[in-house]
Amino acid sequence: MGKRYDVAIIGTGPAGVSAAITATVRNKSVLLLGSASVSDKVSKAHMIQNYPGLPDIPGQELAQHFLDHLKKMEIPITDRKVTMIYAMGDYFSLQIDQEFVEASAVILAIGVSFGKPFPGEDENLGRGVSYCATCDAALYRGKEAVVVGYAPKEEADVRFLAEMAQKVTYIPVYKKEDAAAMAPELFPDRPNVEVKQVKPLGIEKRDGRMVLATDGGEISADGIFLLRESVSPGKLVPGLELDGNHVKVDRKMATNLPGLFAAGDITGTPYQYVKSAGEGNVAALSAVSWIDSLKK
Amino acid sequence: MSVKKIDSPEFQDAIKSGVSVVDFNATWCGPCKMLAPVLESLSEEMAGKAAFYAMDVDDNPDIAQQFGIASIPYVAVFKDGQKVDEQVGFVPQPQLKAFVERNL
Structure with missing residues (x-):
């Protein structure tokens, strides 16, 4: 993994999958990190009634559609855990186990599964x-x-x-x-x-x-x-600005760290699949603009 | 200016006057490796305002013990020999700059 990816996307829920699809459509090299069977929170949903084009779809089926879509676009899922993301200035360094991988932009789509810290x-x-x-x-x-x-x-x-x-x-x-x-x-x-x-x-x-x-x-x-299995976003990305338990973003899904974007449940309520997918799309397009601005 | 690597015999002399920023690190520490270029770049940016040093905690356990360092990277700011602030873990350059500046 010596090369520098255009964009690293962390999370394989609707936000991460959507971001990976859009970034790939826009011809960027993508590293998609997360569960190989896509996020549990999708497959465990009983029934989703408001995903346009897919009425009354069981979560497990939606998850399968996501996997099929990624496969069709030849986007592999790297099923490894990111322990830290370092903002180095004009690129990011991601620590994966004891290895470091570089990316020009990062999209954080890790959901909100982390628990509360202990007192103290x-x-x-x-x-x-x-x-x-x-x-x-x-x-x-x-x-x-x-x-x-x-x-x-x-x-x-x-x-x-x-x-x-x-x-x-x-x-x-x-x-x-x-x-x-x-x-x-x-x-x-x-x-x-x-x-x-x-x-x-x-x-x-x-x-x-x-x-x-x-x-x-x-x-x-x-x-x-x-x-822990998952840490809160502020600890995963040192220096990241939060808004309560969520990552603070603007309408472009940009965080306070240039080049780092967030999408999905991690940015706040409503926790809806279709909202996450939409934010993933916005985050990917914002990441594309950022990457293009670096190359100028 | 750049980050100067020092060991405990030079420590007292290095921090005794002005503002000094000391990065306590170790060769096996991933976040330290990431912080090193950030400190290097900041030392250029803040040349003349603060002196930057790096210290290996494995080579200098006495100093690490003295400041009760339990986690690295550990960046301490000294003013005329006195420790005035500390910062544990990686921080991006703008935040690290703000941390040093508020101690100038």
């Missing part, structure tokens, strides 16, 4: 709270860390962190089984990992230590790692 989370971000174990692990050499993982793939990060940290307490929020019994099985070569099945409630800094309040009592450590 935002205030302590970067001051004891981290979202990236592989990024900050080396700062925890000989120290204690708590990791809250939202998917089994985070177990690899726990193993990595446990190589450096003196002690790691792992809270897998996705597991239902008895967690205490899981540690030897999950981390056979990491005796310094303790697994706890508790529900995190809030974060506090006390006497220079980070304290995680849970329904099973407090856990204190030097740092707390929160490894």
Whole structure:
């Protein structure tokens, strides 16, 4: 992935799919990132009654139409997770796992599935709270860390962190089984990992230590790692201006960062498929204008 | 002007007078790699107003410890030897410029 794409589109709901189609029609190179089976929120809809031309269509069928349309236009979906988007000035750098990909413009169409932050989370971000174990692990050499993982793939990060940290307490929020019994099985070569099945409630800094309040009592450590499936847009794109829980955009779907556009539920209500598709179209056309202005 | 790489023996001397911006980073840190060219460009833009330095936290754990750095990139502004502000994580150039300027 050494080349620089014209536009990277993040999200495969109606906004992302629509943006990818329009950008491709306008002859731009597109990197479409998201779920290969398009957004769950489309396929799980029972019935959509107001999508023009497709009366009373079940979500699953609409999702199939989206996939067919992308296939017909030869737009592949890259099913990988973007962890960070950096505004570098006249281009963007997207961190995908440990790899960096460049794009001249970015369209953010990630929906609104992210949860609320824990009390105390935002205030302590970067001051004891981290979202990236592989990024900050080396700062925890000989120290204690708590990791809250939202998917089994985070177990690899726990193993990595446990190589450096003196002690790691792992809270897998996705597991239902008895967690205490899981540690030897999950981390056979990491005796310094303790697994706890508790529900995190809030974060506090006390006497220079980070304290995680849970329904099973407090856990204190030097740092707390929160490894979520999706992060809020402000954390995904440092410097992005928000309007409450949504990304602030103008009528051209432009954000405060030149070259970065947003479309769909992420820009605010109404949460409607057809509104998202329309915004995806506007965002793509705005991105095309931006890309053309760069080439002048 | 550009960003000058320093180590702990030079640290006190580097920040002792005027406004200094120190970028604490590490070779394995992705966001640090992204921030480096932004700082380089800002150091040119703000030449004469602030001095820019970069410090590797792995090579200088004493300084990292001194400022309680728990996450990098960590950019601190010093005024005549005193830390006056800090910024954690990547920020685009206009925002980083505003951060340094409000501490001039």
